Amino acid sequence: MYKSEQLALSLKHLIESATWQPHQKLPSLRQQVEQSGFSLMTVLNAYQELEAQGLIYSREKSGYFVADHCADLPKNSVVRNDKIAINSVVFQYLKSVQAEGVLPLGSAFPDSQLLYSAKLMQTLGQRAKQRRSYEQMPSLPPGHYELRKLIAQRYCMQGIPTDPSDIVITSGGLDALNLSLQAVTQAGDYILLQETVFYGAWQTAERLGLTVITIPEHPVHGLDLIALQQALNDYPIKVCLLMLNSHNPIGFTVSDAIKIQLAEILHRHEVYLIEDDVYEELYYGQKKPLALKSLDEKNLVLHCSSFSKTLGAGFRVGWVYAGKFSEHIQHLQLMSTLSVNPLIQSALVEYLSHRHYEKHLKSVRKALKRLKKQYYDYLNERLVQHCQVMNYPSGYFLWIELPAHLDSNLLYQKLLNHKISVAPGSLFNATQQNKNAIRINCSFEFTPGITQALDILIAHIQE
Ligand SMILES: Cc1ncc(COP(=O)(O)O)c(C=O)c1O
Incomplete structure (x- = not known):
């Protein structure tokens, strides 16, 4: 240069x-x-x-x-969404794909064959036989001390100074997001989301009666800093809820350079960030992508993550780096879920204390990288003239932008008749845009059954 x-x-x-x-x-x-x-x-x-x-x-x-x-910027690129009604859309979708025998290409969970590490299951089995593993007291909010300590150590290894008292164990990442947003806002407050985002973020905003300002995704950087800056200038935004690593559903990871600028903007405006980083471990390169938390000098970032995408969503264990919001979040937990299951908390302490987790992560990343390539190559080769298959080097989702005339809701309905689920784009946008995009889960072994299902999908798109 x-x-x-x-x-x-x-x-x-x-x-x-x-x-x-x-x-x-x-x-x-x-x-x-x-x-x-x-x-x-x-x-x-x-x-x-x-x-x-x-x-x-x-x-x-x-x-x-x-x-x-x-x-x-196009006039409508920063949009105010007063009334959100996405919950019933998500509910109906989840009901429809739960039916027996449906191939879960629309699922948000990685294939259970890749998760549920044998070593963890063995530890769980051993702990299950000990009465003390069920003791409630050590597991009450903020969660098992040893587990928080191990999570804090993992943050420290990424250069994020962390004390176990900063961490609150939650019932999965969704609970972490819900509690964080509830702790930071009151009904009517303004929050900022990207237009296309994990539906849980929209649902939480709906439940809490928040006003959502959306900004569009940037076609190259993922995050549009100019639109974000404009939104912060135009509205009294209290908190941004963003995914910067392995975005669900699109898949992008925001570069370090953009993250540095984002941290600077948030600090200048004194705006909180709830960082949804549940896919943080599913990167394919050598280096783990930065969490914005590592650039957070003013303690404005609540970093939410979970073991759902690496060990199994069935365990329902997540956490939030809550910092000064820790106590408030614990109050909210005492009024809702009380605590995360003591048995799994104590098994995780044993499991994470050794090298098992690192080994497991390596093999999950390797498998996902291989599978995503297989799905991408297959789909892209056959669809290249019809649509854009977005492929990013992390996670297990492919985001497919369909021809403009194709409604992803109709496509999803038609595929359901063949017992195949895909996630229609409208699930990720409360304003019901993204009608011509779908998300595919590529974590399932690339068997003849999968290629048969992909052929049906391709045939419907080509029609
Ligand atoms: C972006 C994102 N955040 C949060 C969650 C919730 O994670 P958990 O299953 O740990 O509650 C999901 C689950 O799909 C997700 O995709």
């Missing part, structure tokens, strides 16, 4: 993150030369490049200014 491109890119980040506001004057060429150490020619080229991209404009004898790029 040329030096001028490098400089243009770092200035672009400042503009996109709204560190430099619209119509703000940029440092003069001379100041920029002094600050950056680049030559005048390099700085001039960088400014001209940004001008060509429409990010800045020049005024004769006055210098360069940040363009009002928010003005270029």
Whole structure:
């Protein structure tokens, strides 16, 4: 990359993150030369490049200014959703796919064959024979101390200083999200979601009577910082609920550079973030993607995760890095679920204390990477002329954007007649958009039965 491109890119980040506001004057060429150490020619080229991209404009004898790029956003890109009614849609969907013999390509859970580690089951069996494993007192909120300590250690290993008292054990990730949102907001408060998001987020907002401001997904970065900045300027948003790693349903992971800018924006606006990171361990590369929690100097982030996607959703164990909200969340737990099952909490302590979990994660990641490639190659080869199959290197979902005329609700109904489920896009958007997209779960072994089901799906799309 040329030096001028490098400089243009770092200035672009400042503009996109709204560190430099619209119509703000940029440092003069001379100041920029002094600050950056680049030559005048390099700085001039960088400014001209940004001008060509429409990010800045020049005024004769006055210098360069940040363009009002928010003005270029389509007017409806930041949307206020007052009345949300998604719960019954989700309820009906889940009922329909629960029927006996339905192939669960629409399921949010990984294939149980990959999870439920034999070692954990063995530990559970041993603990189940001991009366003390059922003792309620050590498991009451905030949850088993040793389990919280082990989770805190895992945060510390990622460079996130954590004390067991920051962690509250919950009944899965959904409970963690619900409790966090309830602790931070009151009915009528404004929250920010992406347009397309895990339906649990919409359901929680519906239950708590919150006003949801949505921003669109960014086609390249996943998260649209300009729209986010505009939403924060226009509405009194109290909390953002975002998925930055292995987004459900689309699958993207937001880059470190965008996360750094997001942290800066949230800190500047003093807005809380509920970070839904339940797929955090299902990455395929060498390096675990950053949690925004690791950039959270002001303690504004409540980081929610769970063992559902790695060990099994049937255990119903999750947690929230609640920090200062820990006590409030425990109060809410005492009024609802009370505590997570003591037996599974104590078995997890034993299991996580050894290397079993790391070994298990490695094999789950390897299997998911292989399976997702098999599904993607099969579908993409046959559908490339009809639709876009989005493929990201993590998790086990493929997001398929269908031809515009195809309604995913109808497609889902037709496939159900063949005892195949897919998740229609409208499940992930309370405004019932995404009608022409579906989510496919690729965690099931790629057997002839699966290819037969995919062939039926392909035939319906090609029709
Ligand atoms: C994005 C996201 N968050 C939270 C959850 C809930 O996880 P859990 O099963 O641990 O409650 C899910 C489950 O599908 C999910 O996809």
